[in-house]
Amino acid sequence: MKRAKKKAFSDFIAQKGLKSTRQRDIILDFFLSSAQHMSLEDLYLKLRAKHPGIGYATVYRTLKLFAESGIAREIQFGDGQTRYEHVTEGEHHDHLVCTRCGAIAEFENETIEKLQDEVAAAYGFLIETHKLELYGLCAKCRSK
Amino acid sequence: MKRAKKKAFSDFIAQKGLKSTRQRDIILDFFLSSAQHMSLEDLYLKLRAKHPGIGYATVYRTLKLFAESGIAREIQFGDGQTRYEHVTEGEHHDHLVCTRCGAIAEFENETIEKLQDEVAAAYGFLIETHKLELYGLCAKCRSK
DNA sequence: GGCAAACTTGAAAGTGATAATCAATTACAA
C-alpha cells in the first residue's frame, strides 16, 4: 500500500520528466505515514522537527505533486486551510466534520452516491466530482 | 418575500442595537433583486454603477450582517470567492456546479437528506449543517 | 568520471481575498 503509492509517484515523476530527489523521498515517506486530513502547515511543522533543512515551499510544491499524481487529494473543510488525504484506488468516502473539536470521520454510502447520479441525470449534468460533508458535533463533543 | 426579508433584517438590526442607514437600505434592496450566488466582488461592482459612493468595506460588512441575520448565506464553491445566496424560511437546496461555464443549478432531494441523517445517527453525530455539491459539466457545456 | 542541460530547492517577495483600523460622519434616544 505504501509501496504501491511510492511506485505510483515515481512512475508519475518519470513520466513527467521530473527528478527524484532526497526531499521528495522524505516528504513522501512522511506523508504516507501521517494522519489523514493534515494541513500543509501541520505537515510542514511536523516534518521540520526531523528534517529542519526542508523548506516550506518544497513541502508545498511536493504536496501539490502528490495530488497531481493521484496519490493524494486536496480537501477544504471551510476553515481556510487546505488539507491533504491519501487516495486509495477504487475507494471513495465523504466526511463528518466536528465543528467543536475538529475531528473528522469518514463514511461511505452507496445509496447516496446513486441518488446523486440520479439527480445529475435529471439535469443532464455530467458529474466529475462531488463533495458531501456533514458538519456538527461528534459523539464526544455532543456528550459534554 | 422581499418584504419579509426586509422586515427580518430590520428586526435583526433593532434587536442588535444597530442602526438603520441609507447604505444598508440600498445594499439590501440591491441584494434582494440580484441573482443568486453572486460574489462580493460581483455585487460591489454592480452596485457601484448606481451608487458610486458606497465603499467596498461597507458592502462587505453589510453582506456579513445579512448572513448573520439569516436572510443570506455564504457559500464556497472552491474558486476562492465567497458567494451569497438568499435564504428562504423552511427551504433547503444543494448545488450542481458546472466546472466549465460556472453555471449553478439548485436541487432538492429529500431521500438524500434522510440518508444523511441516518449516517449521522450511526456515528452518534449531531448535524448542524451540511454541504452537498456536484461538480461537472452542465447540459449545455456537455453538448459542445 | 566529467559535463551540460534541465530540474529542484529554499528564502524571499508577491498575490488576492478577507478582515481590521481609524478619523470623520451619522443615527437616534433623551
Added chain:
DNA sequence: TTGTAATTGATTATCACTTTCAAGTTTGCC
C-alpha cells in the same frame, strides 16, 4: 438640540497560498 454609540470609506493589515530567482542537484551522454 445634544451626547453617545454606531457607521462609513479609505487605508492598512492578515493570512494562506503562490511565484520568483539564484544557487544547488540530478540525469543522460560522452
